[in-house]
Amino acid sequence: MAEAPTTSRGSLMTPPTRPEYMRDTVAGSGIGVVQKPLRLWQRLAQQAWLRKMLIMVLIALAWELYARRLNNPLLVPTFGATVEAFWSGIRSGDILIKVVNSVQLLLKGYALGLTLAMVFTALAMMSRLGNDLLETLTSAFNPLPAIALLPLALIWFGLGDISIIFVLVHSVLWAVALNTHSGFRSVSNTLRMVGRNYGLKGPRFIIKILIPAAFPSILTGLKIGWAFAWRTLIAAELVFGVSSGKGGLGWYIYENKNMLDIPAVFAGLFTVILIGLFVENLIFRNIEAATVRRWGMQS
Amino acid sequence: MHAPQTPTPLLQVDGVTLQYKTERHLVTATYRVSFDVYRADRFVVLGPSGCGKSTLLKAVGGYMAPTEGSMRLKGLPIRGPGADRVFVFQEFDQLLPWKTVKQNVTFALEASRKMRGKAAEAQAMRYIEKVNLAKFANAYPHTLSGGMKQRVAIARALAMEADILLMDEPFAALDALTRRKMQDELLQLWAETRFTVLFVTHSIPEATLIGNRILLMSPHPGQVKGELNSDGRDPVDAEGRKLSDRIHDLLFADRIEEEVTLNG
Numbered sequence: 001m002a003e004a005p006t007t008s009r010g011s012l013m014t015p016p017t018r019p020e021y022m023r024d025t026v027a028g029s030g031i032g033v034v035q036k037p038l039r040l041w042q043r044l045a046q047q048a049w050l051r052k053m054l055i056m057v058l059i060a061l062a063w064e065l066y067a068r069r070l071n072n073p074l075l076v077p078t079f080g081a082t083v084e085a086f087w088s089g090i091r092s093g094d095i096l097i098k099v100v101n102s103v104q105l106l107l108k109g110y111a112l113g114l115t116l117a118m119v120f121t122a123l124a125m126m127s128r129l130g131n132d133l134l135e136t137l138t139s140a141f142n143p144l145p146a147i148a149l150l151p152l153a154l155i156w157f158g159l160g161d162i163s164i165i166f167v168l169v170h171s172v173l174w175a176v177a178l179n180t181h182s183g184f185r186s187v188s189n190t191l192r193m194v195g196r197n198y199g200l201k202g203p204r205f206i207i208k209i210l211i212p213a214a215f216p217s218i219l220t221g222l223k224i225g226w227a228f229a230w231r232t233l234i235a236a237e238l239v240f241g242v243s244s245g246k247g248g249l250g251w252y253i254y255e256n257k258n259m260l261d262i263p264a265v266f267a268g269l270f271t272v273i274l275i276g277l278f279v280e281n282l283i284f285r286n287i288e289a290a291t292v293r294r295w296g297m298q299s
Numbered sequence: 300m301h302a303p304q305t306p307t308p309l310l311q312v313d314g315v316t317l318q319y320k321t322e323r324h325l326v327t328a329t330y331r332v333s334f335d336v337y338r339a340d341r342f343v344v345l346g347p348s349g350c351g352k353s354t355l356l357k358a359v360g361g362y363m364a365p366t367e368g369s370m371r372l373k374g375l376p377i378r379g380p381g382a383d384r385v386f387v388f389q390e391f392d393q394l395l396p397w398k399t400v401k402q403n404v405t406f407a408l409e410a411s412r413k414m415r416g417k418a419a420e421a422q423a424m425r426y427i428e429k430v431n432l433a434k435f436a437n438a439y440p441h442t443l444s445g446g447m448k449q450r451v452a453i454a455r456a457l458a459m460e461a462d463i464l465l466m467d468e469p470f471a472a473l474d475a476l477t478r479r480k481m482q483d484e485l486l487q488l489w490a491e492t493r494f495t496v497l498f499v500t501h502s503i504p505e506a507t508l509i510g511n512r513i514l515l516m517s518p519h520p521g522q523v524k525g526e527l528n529s530d531g532r533d534p535v536d537a538e539g540r541k542l543s544d545r546i547h548d549l550l551f552a553d554r555i556e557e558e559v560t561l562n563g
Contacts, residue, residue, distance in 0.1 A: 209395075
């Protein structure tokens with residue numbers, strides 16, 4: 001070790017030596033605010049749904065003002081007129097029947113799409129060939145808009161629910177499979193080793209380790225799949241119209257446009273939006289709160 | 300007079316060479332490594348990074364097969380992972396984030412079909428109490444500190460009452476104070492339950508504290524340099540040298556020689 005330099009003028013700097021001291025800390029009660037409840041408006045401002053509600057009210061207000069100034073119900077009916085058309089559609093049961101028809105079809109397509117996505121991802125997890133198959137199919141079909149398959153579906157399956165279900169499955173399957181698969185692949189090696197350590201293999205390993213560990217991605221896939229399916233359905237109904245005597249929301253919109261009942265067209269769109277909000281904010285949000293948020297896998 | 304009969308080893312590793320492939324190379328991680336672990340041993344594998352100690356532990360865990368040599372647990376060859384050898388990893392994400400502390404332990408018992416239902420819960424709570432986490436039994440892992448997570452992992456491993464615990468630098472990711480505390484707790488738990496543990500570390504102080512027997516390994520590829528005994532107090536040998544100093548010299552002998560020649 002080199003010898004320490006002497007402290008004469010011009011030598012290396014050294015910090016000054018100060019006396020040591022000890023202190024007693026003040027008890028929490030002596031400091032004033034350590035923890036204090038927020039005021040009412042502060043607490044309300046913390047609620048995301050309330051803030052979003054406010055945004056929606058502002059949009060409705062802007063819409064109403066704009067429509068009144070424009071004063072052309074054939075182009076943009078007022079918010080009031082839309083709500084009125086919506087309400088009368090609900091009361092006459094017309095909208096409700098259409099919603100039931102649409103949602104029924106949607107759920108069938110969604111469920112079938114999810115089942116197929118499960119089969120494909122399970123195959124992909126079990127063998128390299130399955131993996132290649134899934135990757136090839138998703139990269140080929142995921143960018144293909146489902147609605148583009150509708151003409152083909154009509155030729156193959158004719159006018160009916162099956163054609164629509166076919167395009168719905170197409171819109172759900174690839175989005176869900178892609179997300180689930182990438183979720184499975186990003187499960188940490190440590191967790192995989194833990195699973196195998198306790199003797200989990202094959203389907204038990206997938207159910208007990210991979211699915212919960214990849215749940216954030218799976219949930220994203222489910223949400224994207226739902227949105228795709230919902231869009232595809234409305235579009236298909238618009239193009240396709242009525243099938244076997246009962247139409248859905250898309251058909252409701254189309255029909256009312258033909259009769260130039262524009263408030264009812266808006267009411268149809270309004271319903272589509274409402275259902276979307278309901279599913280996103282009530283169903284998926286609650287699933288998230290009960291799973292990935294609770295587990296700290298998503299903030 | 301007869302020498303006391305040596306018991307049969309619990310784990311026999313005999314001439315094990317381990318190789319793995321990276322994208323471009325075939326890497327030899329260990330070369331003809333042999334050692335025996337006996338019941339209630341706190342057997343530490345110590346060596347610098349690159350000596351293949353973690354790979355060796357993975358092989359004992361059954362995650363990779365040796366290209367040469369054999370590994371036997373209770374006389375039976377090791378084939379694949381199994382719940383008779385329970386791992387404690389360094390990473391905090393070894394706990395299942397979707398399960399509470401208690402569920403993480405019962406999961407291990409139930410997945411391995413060792414116990415189920417009430418019996419598994421009782422067993423889980425017994426070991427959670429042993430690591431002083433009873434208050435947090437229903438907490439999710441993301442709400443726990445790093446040290447607590449490792450304690451849960453240890454409780455989960457102990458609850459399995461496996462033949463051998465495989466610990467892969469379990470305290471390396473903890474801060475120094477917590478690490479010290481966890482080391483003492485581990486020794487306390489050993490005093491109570493007398494488990495057998497194969498403990499991998501690169502820290503000399505940790506090795507002398509935790510181990511009763513220390514296997515020294517040299518790197519590139521990993522080979523055995525020797526086995527030493529320890530009593531946890533860093534004993535001084537006949538020549539007045541501390542165990543940790545001896546280990547340091549053994550592991551870094553080449554560098555010391557270089558320095559000696561330079562200074563001489």
